[in-house]
Amino acid sequence: MNEQIQNKINDIFSKRINIILIPHSSPDADALGSCLALYHFFKDKNAVNIISPNEYTDILNFLPGSENIIVYDNDKEKSENLFKNADVIFTLDFNSLGRARNLSNLISSSSAKIIMIDHHENPDNYANIMISDSKMSSTCEMVFDFINAIDNKKIDTDIATCLYTGIVADTGSFRFPSTTSKTLKVGSELINYGVNITEIFEKLYNNFQYKRLRLLGSTISNFKKIDGLPVLYTLISEEDQIKNDFKKGDSEGFVNFGLSVTGILCSVLFIEKKDEGIIKISFRSKGDFKVNIFASRYFSGGGHEHASGGVSKLSLIETEEKFIVDIKQHLKENYE
Secondary structure: OOHHHHHHHHHHOOOOOEEEEEEOOOOOHHHHHHHHHHHHHHOOOOEEEEEEOOOOOHHHHHOOOHHHOEEHHHOHHHHHHHHHOOOEEEEEOOOOHHHHHHHHHHHHHOOOEEEEEEOOOOOOOOOOEEEEOOOOOOHHHHHHHHHHHHOOOOOOHHHHHHHHHHHHHHOOOOOOOOOOHHHHHHHHHHHOOOOOHHHHHHHHHOOOOHHHHHHHHHHHHOOEEOOOOOEEEEEEOHHHHHHOOOOOOOOOOHHHHHHHOOOOOEEEEEEEEOOOOEEEEEEEEOOOOOHHHHHHHHHOOEEOOOEEEEEEOOOHHHHHHHHHHHHHHHHHHHHO
């Protein structure tokens, strides 16, 4: 955080204010961890609320303070009243208002100052204060720096737990290329605040219900390889979801299994969302294959070089067919 931004931040928070913290739609551990860390940081001297655009996986309910999160879809009147009185709105772990879905209009029409903290590429220009760095491992790592810049004595076990969880999740337990020596140092410092790393790992990864295990088996069985290309993809149909009592977050991490196969550089997961009329797509890659470029060009998506998302409004079968054509064309144009 440069000196100019630091001075603006210090001025904004020099008095008691009303703060809203917003993660992206269907928030993950990095988004909620960032929001909750700032909630604990600000709550003693300010009126602070977290408003999530929609529901999130109950896997993350172990995070300290998660019981205070307001879900806009479930409490629109309360949420809209909070927006009317907001002095500052933080948008965390996203850099395009479209990622806030049904909150985007409330954010853009608010008179509050907007502060963006995010680590994705190509941020939109909607924030009064933009703290954006695509080289950072996670938004939680950035929030750690943000908190330290304001008051380096304020971090406690609750804040550290929220931040450590987000960093672990977004770095694949410190395995992904975005992990730097600084990331490891931050993780080490957070552990010193009393973080229970074993419990966090158990909550994040050893949380399978029987039906989720069956869903994983079905998803792995559905993996297909495109002949001649280092690409695997799999599908979760509406039928698969009904059969296995699918809940939000159940498919978390499934796409990564494709990358465990020798010689595979790109793994893709398609999830049918009939109620929304879309196919949700997750892209993962390694090496020189940059999936954010592919996702942006062909599937209205984007994200990180090795972890991105996208959507399709075609049917599941039509999306699969389009993907095969597009990935062949993309690899031919960019990697031959």
